[in-house]
Every structure is written in C-alpha cells, then in structure tokens.
Amino acid sequence: MNNIKDIGQYTSLGSIIAATGLVAVTFNHRMILTGANISNVCDDIQQLITFIRNNSEELNIDGNSIAVWSFSAGVPFGLKVCFDSNRTYIKSSVAYYGPADFESLSAILNVKVDVNNKQKSTFGIIDDCPNKIVPLFIARAGLDSPIINASIDQFINKALAHNLPVTICNHAAGHHAFDMLDDTVRTREILGMTLYFLTKNLLTDS
Numbered sequence: 001m002n003n004i005k006d007i008g009q010y011t012s013l014g015s016i017i018a019a020t021g022l023v024a025v026t027f028n029h030r031m032i033l034t035g036a037n038i039s040n041v042c043d044d045i046q047q048l049i050t051f052i053r054n055n056s057e058e059l060n061i062d063g064n065s066i067a068v069w070s071f072s073a074g075v076p077f078g079l080k081v082c083f084d085s086n087r088t089y090i091k092s093s094v095a096y097y098g099p100a101d102f103e104s105l106s107a108i109l110n111v112k113v114d115v116n117n118k119q120k121s122t123f124g125i126i127d128d129c130p131n132k133i134v135p136l137f138i139a140r141a142g143l144d145s146p147i148i149n150a151s152i153d154q155f156i157n158k159a160l161a162h163n164l165p166v167t168i169c170n171h172a173a174g175h176h177a178f179d180m181l182d183d184t185v186r187t188r189e190i191l192g193m194t195l196y197f198l199t200k201n202l203l204t205d206s
Contacts, residue, residue: 003028009071009180020195022202023061025052032073037114038102041077049081053089065202069094069194072177073109076102076122083125085132092201094137094194097176099148100155107147123158130162137167137197139190141174148176167197 017024029044030036056063070078075098
C-alpha cells in the first residue's frame with residue numbers, strides 16, 4: 001500500500017496516543033512484497049529512530065524513551081529491531097496480530113524471505129539474550145489466520161518459558177486488524193490496555 005502511514009488506522013491511533021501525553025510517529029518503510037529484504041525493512045525502522053533521536057528536541061520527544069508498535073506483517077521487523085540489546089533507548093514493544101517469525105511471514109505472504117544465520121529469528125534472539133528483552137505487549141486475534149496465531153502462540157510460549165515481561169491480550173472474537181474491523185467493547189479494552197502499557201513504560205512519572 002502506498003503511503004500507508006496516512007490511512008485512518010494510523011492517523012486515528014496517532015491522535016489517541018497523543019491524547020495520552022505521548023508523541024506518535026507514523027512512517028512508511030520498504031516492504032517484502034515489493035522486493036525488500038529483512039535488512040532493508042529493519043534499516044528503515046532504525047533510520048527513523050535515529051532521525052527521531054537526532055531531532056528529539058525539535059520534535060519534543062524523549063530520544064531515550066522509545067517504543068515500537070507494529071502491526072500485521074510489520075511485527076517480526078518491529079520485534080527484531082526492539083530485540084537489539086544495543087538499543088537501550090527502546091523501552092518497550094507492542095505487536096498486534098502479526099507473525100512473530102520471518103518463516104511464518106514468508107508462508108503468509110507466499111514470498112521468499114531471506115532468513116539465514118545472520119538474520120536470526122526473534123525466537124533465537126530470545127534464547128540467546130532473554131535478560132535483554134524489553135517489556136512486550138502482544139495482541140492476538142482469535143479469528144485470525146492459523147499460521148499467524150501459531151507463530152504468536154509459539155512466541156508467547158517462548159517468552160513465558162524465559163519468564164519475560166510480557167502482557168498478552170487475546171481478542172477471542174477478533175478478526176485480523178480488529179482495531180479497524182471490530183467496533184466492540186473488547187477492541188476498545190485492548191486499545192486502552194495498550195495505551196496504559198505504553199505510558200507505564202515510557203513516562204517517568206507513571
């Protein structure tokens with residue numbers, strides 16, 4: 001999708017986030033479906049974060065207190081960036097209804113993804129450095145693709161096995177992209193819990 005950052009989903013969430021006292025930045029990045037590889041997408045995310053940190057005063061953003069909220073096919077990329085222990089300025093990660101590993105993403109999109117030893121999966125990173133993982137918020141849609149939910153479930157089991165700080169929300173009657181498609185009490189509840197999670201982990205006076 002061209003200029004996806006300006007669709008209603010992200011502009012409305014940006015406004016909601018701003019109303020909590022945080023600053024939201026939506027952005028476009030290269031995509032696997034248009035020929036990008038894992039490094040391309042992760043580099044785009046990191047370049048945005050670097051820009052934010054380099055211009056934090058002008059943007060009125062605390063460059064040392066950043067969260068990454070990823071959706072759908074963006075989830076494994078967002079998680080991978082957040083799981084880099086050198087990025088101590090990333091304080092939390094939110095993942096909505098997306099596969100947690102690149103192999104599952106490849107199966108969902110029906111495209112080849114360049115997964116190799118250098119591009120270690122999120123599962124492998126958890127095993128290697130569990131004490132370096134930031135607080136996680138995982139939202140799962142019960143009526144989503146079985147491939148996506150199997151990946152999320154595996155990720156949750158891995159996180160719990162390492163006793164990681166993970167908050168799990170299951171929208172039992174939710175579809176993929178439930179924040180757009182399912183105008184229900186449960187959807188609003190999960191969004192509220194997400195905002196609480198972000199403020200708790202990002203605002204020093206929370």
